[in-house]
Amino acid sequence: MVFLSQLGPMAEFALFSAIKVAAVIAVTLFMVSYLVFAERKIAAAVQDRLGPNRVGPFGLLQPLADAVKALLKEEFTPANVRVVYYWLAPVIVMVPSLLVIAVIPFGSQLGAQKMVIADLNVGILYTFGIASLGVYGIVLAGYGSNSKYPFIGGLRAGAQMISYEVAMTLSVVPAFMLVGDLNLSAVVEHQAGGVLRWLAIQQPLAFLIFLATAFAETNRLPFDMPEAEQELAGGYNVEYSSIKFALFFMAEYANMIAVSAMIVTLFLGGWTLPWFGLDLPAQEGEWLKGLVHLGIFLAKVILLLLFFVWVRWMWPRLRYDQLMGLAWKRLVPLAAANIVITALWLWWRA
Amino acid sequence: MAAREKLGFLRQRFGAAIIRADLTSDRRLYVFVEPRSVKEVCRALFRELDARYVITIGADDRPWSGCFMVAHNFAFDRDRLLVSVMCLLPADSPRIESISDVVPAANWAEREMRDLVGIEAVGHPYPKRLVLPDGWPEGLHPLRKDVEWDEAPDCDESGAGYDFDDPPEGCTVVPFGPFHPTLDEPAHFRLYVEGETVRGCEYRGFMVHRGIEKLAESVLGYNDIPIMAERICGICGCVHNVAYAQSVEEAVALRPPPRAEYIRTIMLELERLHSHLLWVGLACHIVGFDTLFMQAFRVREPVMWIAEKISGNRKTYGLCVIGGVRWDITSELSDELKTVLDKLESEWHNVARAVKNDKNIQRRTCGVGVADASVVKEMGLIGPVARAAGVDIDCRRDHPYAAYDRVDFRVITAQSADVWGRLVVRTDEVFESISIIRQCLARLEPGPIQTPIKEDLPAGRFGLSSVEAPRGESHHFVITGENNRPRRWRVRAPTYQNLQGVPSMIRDAQLADMTIALGSIDPCFSCTDRIEAVDVRSGAVKVWTPRDLREMAKRAQSGRHIKDS
Numbered sequence: 058m059v060f061l062s063q064l065g066p067m068a069e070f071a072l073f074s075a076i077k078v079a080a081v082i083a084v085t086l087f088m089v090s091y092l093v094f095a096e097r098k099i100a101a102a103v104q105d106r107l108g109p110n111r112v113g114p115f116g117l118l119q120p121l122a123d124a125v126k127a128l129l130k131e132e133f134t135p136a137n138v139r140v141v142y143y144w145l146a147p148v149i150v151m152v153p154s155l156l157v158i159a160v161i162p163f164g165s166q167l168g169a170q171k172m173v174i175a176d177l178n179v180g181i182l183y184t185f186g187i188a189s190l191g192v193y194g195i196v197l198a199g200y201g202s203n204s205k206y207p208f209i210g211g212l213r214a215g216a217q218m219i220s221y222e223v224a225m226t227l228s229v230v231p232a233f234m235l236v237g238d239l240n241l242s243a244v245v246e247h248q249a250g251g252v253l254r255w256l257a258i259q260q261p262l263a264f265l266i267f268l269a270t271a272f273a274e275t276n277r278l279p280f281d282m283p284e285a286e287q288e289l290a291g292g293y294n295v296e297y298s299s300i301k302f303a304l305f306f307m308a309e310y311a312n313m314i315a316v317s318a319m320i321v322t323l324f325l326g327g328w329t330l331p332w333f334g335l336d337l338p339a340q341e342g343e344w345l346k347g348l349v350h351l352g353i354f355l356a357k358v359i360l361l362l363l364f365f366v367w368v369r370w371m372w373p374r375l376r377y378d379q380l381m382g383l384a385w386k387r388l389v390p391l392a393a394a395n396i397v398i399t400a401l402w403l404w405w406r407a
Numbered sequence: 408m409a410a411r412e413k414l415g416f417l418r419q420r421f422g423a424a425i426i427r428a429d430l431t432s433d434r435r436l437y438v439f440v441e442p443r444s445v446k447e448v449c450r451a452l453f454r455e456l457d458a459r460y461v462i463t464i465g466a467d468d469r470p471w472s473g474c475f476m477v478a479h480n481f482a483f484d485r486d487r488l489l490v491s492v493m494c495l496l497p498a499d500s501p502r503i504e505s506i507s508d509v510v511p512a513a514n515w516a517e518r519e520m521r522d523l524v525g526i527e528a529v530g531h532p533y534p535k536r537l538v539l540p541d542g543w544p545e546g547l548h549p550l551r552k553d554v555e556w557d558e559a560p561d562c563d564e565s566g567a568g569y570d571f572d573d574p575p576e577g578c579t580v581v582p583f584g585p586f587h588p589t590l591d592e593p594a595h596f597r598l599y600v601e602g603e604t605v606r607g608c609e610y611r612g613f614m615v616h617r618g619i620e621k622l623a624e625s626v627l628g629y630n631d632i633p634i635m636a637e638r639i640c641g642i643c644g645c646v647h648n649v650a651y652a653q654s655v656e657e658a659v660a661l662r663p664p665p666r667a668e669y670i671r672t673i674m675l676e677l678e679r680l681h682s683h684l685l686w687v688g689l690a691c692h693i694v695g696f697d698t699l700f701m702q703a704f705r706v707r708e709p710v711m712w713i714a715e716k717i718s719g720n721r722k723t724y725g726l727c728v729i730g731g732v733r734w735d736i737t738s739e740l741s742d743e744l745k746t747v748l749d750k751l752e753s754e755w756h757n758v759a760r761a762v763k764n765d766k767n768i769q770r771r772t773c774g775v776g777v778a779d780a781s782v783v784k785e786m787g788l789i790g791p792v793a794r795a796a797g798v799d800i801d802c803r804r805d806h807p808y809a810a811y812d813r814v815d816f817r818v819i820t821a822q823s824a825d826v827w828g829r830l831v832v833r834t835d836e837v838f839e840s841i842s843i844i845r846q847c848l849a850r851l852e853p854g855p856i857q858t859p860i861k862e863d864l865p866a867g868r869f870g871l872s873s874v875e876a877p878r879g880e881s882h883h884f885v886i887t888g889e890n891n892r893p894r895r896w897r898v899r900a901p902t903y904q905n906l907q908g909v910p911s912m913i914r915d916a917q918l919a920d921m922t923i924a925l926g927s928i929d930p931c932f933s934c935t936d937r938i939e940a941v942d943v944r945s946g947a948v949k950v951w952t953p954r955d956l957r958e959m960a961k962r963a964q965s966g967r968h969i970k971d972s
Contacts, residue, residue, distance in 0.1 A: 104701035205581050209603075209918070279695070279767065373767045374695030376919045377603055 077174050081158055088362075089310040090120035096366045103370045127303035135202075135296050142201030147297065147304035150194030154311035156187045161318045162242045164328050164351040165338035172328070172351065173242060180241040181233065184319060185226055188274065191312065192218035195276075195293050198305070202296040210292025213377060217280070220384035221273040227392035228266035231399035232256045232323060245327030249336035257324035262395045264324045266388050271320060273380070275312045277365060279372040280380055317361040321354065325361075328354040409486030410436045413456065420451060429869070434806065435657070436490045437869055442503055445479065445494050450509045452481050452490065459484060459800070460512040460787040461873070462899040464884050465520035467551045468495070471867070471894070475501040475526055479513070480871065480884065484805040489871050491884075496526065505531040512787030515907055516899075523550040538613045541569045549621055556618075556625040569611055574599040578606050581918070585614060589693055589922045592641075594930070596909075596921075603918045608910050620896050628891040629655060629864065633727045639898060642685065645678045645723040646876040647898060650883040652727040653808055654896075658870030658887045665810070666854040667731040669847045672810040673744075674714075674723045674732075675874070676840040676847075680751070681710045681722075682877035683833045683840075686929050687762060690830060693926045694771045699761060706754045709747045716740060729864075731857030741848050748841050755841075759834045772826040776912040776924030779824045786908040790879020790901050791836070792928050795821045795828030802875035814846040826927040833877075833929075863891070876901050878929045902930050 064072065094109065094116070101108025109116035134140065160180040164172030177183050192214055199211015233239060235256065236247045248254050257264040273280040294305045321327060328350040329336040335349065375383070414428050414436060424444035429437040440448050452458040458481035466476040474495035481490045496503055505528035507514045517528035518537035525548035528534070539549075542562035548554065574580050578599035585593035594612040598605050619639060623632045636651040637644030649671050656663065663671075688703030711721045718725055718734055726732050736744070762768060778786075783793045793800055801818040803811040819835045821828035870885040879901030888894035905928040912924045 100697075104698050105705055106701060205579075209581070213603075281695070370698045372696070373691065373765070373771055375767070376771060376917055378917055379770060 073170055074174060077170070077172075078159075081163070081174060082155060085155065085158060085311060085314055086307075088314055089307050090124065092310045092313065092362055092366075093123070093306075094120050095363070096369070099363070099366050100370050103367075124303075127300050130299035132300070133298050135204075137203050138296060139201045139203055142197045143296075144201075144301075146194050146198035146201055146293075147301045147308075148194070149197060150191055150308040151304050151311065153187045153191040153194075154308055154315045157184050157315040158318060160184060160241055161315075161322055162245055162327060163318065163354045165347060166341070167344065167347040167351075171242070172347070176240070176242055178238075178240045181229065181239050181244075181323075184241075185222070188315070189218065189222050191308070194308070198293040198297070202293070204296055207293045207295050210295075214276070214293060217273055217380060217384075220381055221270045221280075221388075224384050224388035224392055225267060225270035225274065227389060227396065228263045228270065229323060230392075230396050231263050232260050234396075234399050234403060235259060241322050241327075244323060245329060248326040249329050249331075251331045251336075252326075254331075255324065255326045260324070260395075260399070262391065264320075266392050266395075267320065267324065269388065270384075271316045272365070272368070273384070275316055275365070276309060277313070277369055279368075279375050281374060313362060313365055314358065317358045317365065318354075320361055321357040325357055408433065409483060409488045410434070410490075413452075413483070413486075413488065413490060414438065416456070417448060417451070421448060424448070431657075431869070434487050434489065435869075435871055436488060437493060438490065439493050439495070442477075442494045442496055445477070445492060446504045446506050446509060448492050449479050449481075449506045452492070453510050456483070458482060458490065459784075460510045461489070461880070461882050462884070462897065462903075463506075463513050463516035463520060464895070464897040465524035465526040465550075466886065466895040466897075467524055468894070469498050470552055473498055475524065476895075477503050477520070477526060478884065479506060479510075480882065482806070482873065482880075484800045487806055489806065489873065491869065491871065501526040502529050503527070504529050507531055507533075510787075511785045512904060512907065515903065522548070524548055525551060535570070538616055540614075549618065550624075556621050571597055571611070572609050575606055577601055583608075583921060589689075589926065590930075592930075596925075598913075598918070598921065600918055605913050605916050605918055605921060607914060610906065610910070612906070620898065623896045624888075624893060626892075629893070630728050632892075632896070633729075634725065636898070637724050637726075639900065640876075642682050642722070643678055643876045643878065643881070645674050645726055646874050646881045647883070647900075648724075648727045649675060649809065650872045650874040650881050651885070651896070651898075652729055653874070654870035654872035654883040654885040655729050655864070655887065655893070656870070657872060658868040658885055659864045661730050661858060661860070663731045663858055664855045666735075666852060667856045667858075668810040669851050670732045670734070670736055670856065671727065672814070673736065673844050673847045674717070674726050675809065676844045677710060677714055677717075678723045679840045679877045680837060680844075681707055681714070682929075683837050684710065684755075686833055686877070687758070687830070690772075690826075690923065690926055691762070691768070693923045694768060696765075696768065699758065702758055702761075706751065706758060709750065713740075713744055713747045716743065728857065730860055731855070733856075735856050736848075736851065741851065744844070745848060748844060752838065752841050755837050759837070762830065762834060768830075769827060771923065772830055772927075773823065775826045775916065775920045776927050777825045778908045778912050782908055782911050786911070787904045788879075788908045789904055790876070791829045791832045792879065792905050792908065794819060795832050796824035797822045800880075802873045802880045806873045808872065808874060810847060810850075811843075813850065814843050816843050826923055829927045866894070878902055879905060902928065906930060 098108045109119040112118040112122045134143065159174040160177050160183055162171070162173040166172060195214040196211045199207045199214065202208070236244050238244065248256060252258060294302055297305060330353050335346070335353065410430050410433055414430065417438060418425055421440070421444055424441040425438060426441060427439040431437070438448070453460060461480040461482050464478040464480065468474050468476040472495060474497060477494050477496060479492045481492070482488070483490065494503070503526060505517055507517055507528065508530070514533060515537055517531055518535065520526045521528060521534070522536060522538045540562065544560050544562065547560055549558070578601050581598045581600045583596040583598050584590045585595045593614040595610070597609040597611070599607045619635050622635060627635060633648045633651055636647040639647045684703055684707035688700040688707070691697070691699035691703065714723050715721050717736060717740055726734060778788060778792060778796060780796050780798050782788065783796050783798045789800065797820055799818060799820050803816070804818055816839045819832045819839065821831050864887055866888050868887045870887070872883045874881045881901055882899040884897040885893050886895040909925055909928065913921050916924060
């Protein structure tokens with residue numbers, strides 16, 4: 058600890074940021090692998106099957122086996138792809154989902170450290186900016202593969218993401234009008250003091266629209282048009298194999314985690330719980346409380362993830378034109394109307 | 408009665424052009440017509456008498472009559488009548504006027520007739536190769552009697568391939584198949600796509616044509632053929648098995664004992680059960696609803712187990728011989744079957760309710776892949792596709808065979824003419840099948856299961872048999888022959904007609920609806936024509952040509968040559 062007190066403020070910031078980054082990435086990737094496992098187990102339970110149960114007790118080591126398999130598979134590049142884009146695409150898909158998590162406050166305080174990697178005062182703008190980069194990876198994969206099914210998948214992804222981005226962004230505006238700040242930590246503070254303060258309760262319409270668009274953003278059933286195995290044979294990832302395919306696969310789940318973390322922060326009170334004074338940040342020295350906050354946040358995220366998984370096995374896929382219709386004819390007007398109503402209400406209250 | 412009326416009508420109308428007519432029973436009419444009048448006779452049957460087109464058969468009859476033979480088969484479903492319009496063509500110019508412009512449903516059959524038998528349909532609107540592979544030499548027609556059954560000609564392997572049409576202006580070609588996750592068998596659709604909208608398509612299939620008809624006409628014996636016939640289809644083998652046996656039995660006037668007829672009915676309905684259960688699962692899978700897919704397969708599994716107990720195969724295979732069946736259903740099996748049916752019925756109620764009440768499935772299937780009654784008539788569509796369009800046809804009731812005239816059942820129809828209608832029809836037919844099997848089990852009397860055949864089957868007789876497969880009418884045509892085998896055996900599987908309706912189902916539809924529209928006819932296609940093996944590390948490419956594969960097959964076959972001596 059002597060060593061710590063000798064550090065200058067700059068060096069201390071760099072050190073703790075690095076630790077936080079490493080920890081968050083480790084936790085996220087661990088969650089990705091076990092989320093896949095959970096998905097397979099839950100799917101099996103829904104469908105009266107057993108699911109993976111051969112590797113380790115209850116199949117718990119399956120993610121490990123999957124990872125080894127993906128890494129050791131032959132690295133194959135089809136003959137007619139546009140090589141640079143083809144290689145770049147999986148990376149571009151993976152990175153944004155990790156970057157989004159940087160501004161999410163995943164706890165209150167541990168010791169003197171705020172539990173957020175970058176406490177940006179325009180956090181939400183950053184989030185949307187980065188999150189929308191993810192689609193470039195998919196569009197590039199579709200273009201770089203130089204093949205028809207991936208191309209259609211890429212185009213669908215482009216159109217879908219743009220449409221749903223609009224609805225998603227519009228849907229959170231009323232929430233921020235209530236909070237009066239774009240900083241995500243401020244959003245969490247606003248929701249302290251009882252379940253009724255949660256934005257999911259105060260802004261149910263915004264919450265539901267955001268939830269629906271989140272499924273589209275993560276390319277999950279019922280909105281997995283760009284993949285659409287039964288129509289496009291896998292869409293943008295048809296030409297990919299081994300670790301490059303695994304990156305697309307992991308990106309989907311990392312995206313789910315990022316989006317769940319966002320929903321928890323924006324609408325479900327972040328790391329707070331309205332009982333036992335857990336809605337107030339931990340003070341310096343309250344290590345236990347800080348840890349409990351971390352646990353609360355993780356638990357909320359996991360519950361939401363399980364909801365994502367459950368929905369996938371309960372719904373058939375929508376058709377592409379139905380999906381676009383839903384975005385532009387239902388969600389966007391609803392979200393816009395919600396803004397106007399909230400504004401009117403705030404104006405009347407003032 | 409009906410047969411005499413139709414014959415009277417034709418005689419009055421065409422007079423001397425009707426050379427001969429055979430009325431083998433009230434339900435079969437064979438009319439021999441002058442070749443130049445065939446088209447008009449077909450027009451009169453199809454347009455004026457509103458017959459349903461079944462199939463066109465070409466046969467090489469030169470060793471016996473010195474002629475080629477063409478038969479156009481039609482069905483009068485209300486009158487329980489099958490009509491065959493036949494004509495003989497001179498051996499030196501096997502040409503006949505095409506009926507495809509009058510009966511659009513004959514399009515494929517006439518192309519096939521040219522490919523396989525070499526009978527030219529003059530004036531055909533789309534005379535492209537249908538069955539034979541790319542590069543197969545022109546002028547070699549495998550079903551002619553002077554072509555050996557194991558003839559393997561040198562194909563043109565320059566790679567020129569099939570001569571596809573040009574896509575319409577502004578459209579992109581998206582290849583659908585031969586390999587695609589929702590195609591269980593190889594078939595190729597060239598989709599013309601504009602954005603996400605399909606404007607048209609061209610079909611190139613028959614990649615798994617195995618020449619079973621040729622084998623039957625040249626190598627096998629009467630009682631070998633059922634075992635080959637059921638290999639035509641991976642799902643509804645029993646249908647072909649029964650249909651073949653029935654067509655021979657009809658040709659030689661042999662009647663299987665009642666117990667055999669009940670057993671055939673039970674097995675056919677078991678087959679319908681597992682086929683429909685499979686289809687509902689696949690349809691759910693195609694729209695991305697894997698949970699119901701898994702549930703449907705779970706519910707289906709006991710049907711496969713009981714089929715295995717009865718026949719020794721998970722599918723209902725190896726059932727028929729001429730004049731009866733090979734397996735008996737003992738009282739233990741009967742009890743077990745009843746238990747399976749009870750469980751299936753209660754479970755299927757749940758699945759059917761889940762499927763029918765799901766708003767999203769409705770959204771994906773209502774108004775999709777529409778083939779209305781006029782398309783059904785023009786393209787000769789059959790089975791659940793026709794019934795979903797309100798066309799009330801079902802061979803089990805219209806052309807009763809086996810024990811179907813002794814059981815009660817409803818023919819399920821729908822009016823919506825779309826994928827949703829087909830889904831509802833198939834889901835409800837499951838309950839009817841369960842009821843039919845129960846009735847059969849209740850009436851199963853003790854007795855023999857085969858009628859012994861004491862002498863050689865007479866040659867030169869015709870036999871027709873229509874069996875309602877899960878996918879629609881499966882139609883078999885047989886001309887009996889010498890050497891214990893038929894001279895000509897033509898199989899028309901239901902998908903043969905239904906596939907011809909697919910282009911009109913997907914025209915101007917969304918690309919996403921292609922798979923479910925195609926899936927809704929429950930297509931049944933089945934061969935490897937070319938394998939490419941690439942060694943990436945050395946960069947060496949070894950292409951297995953059709954010739955290599957044929958050589959390999961011949962090597963494997965030497966020593967156990969089954970050619971007749």
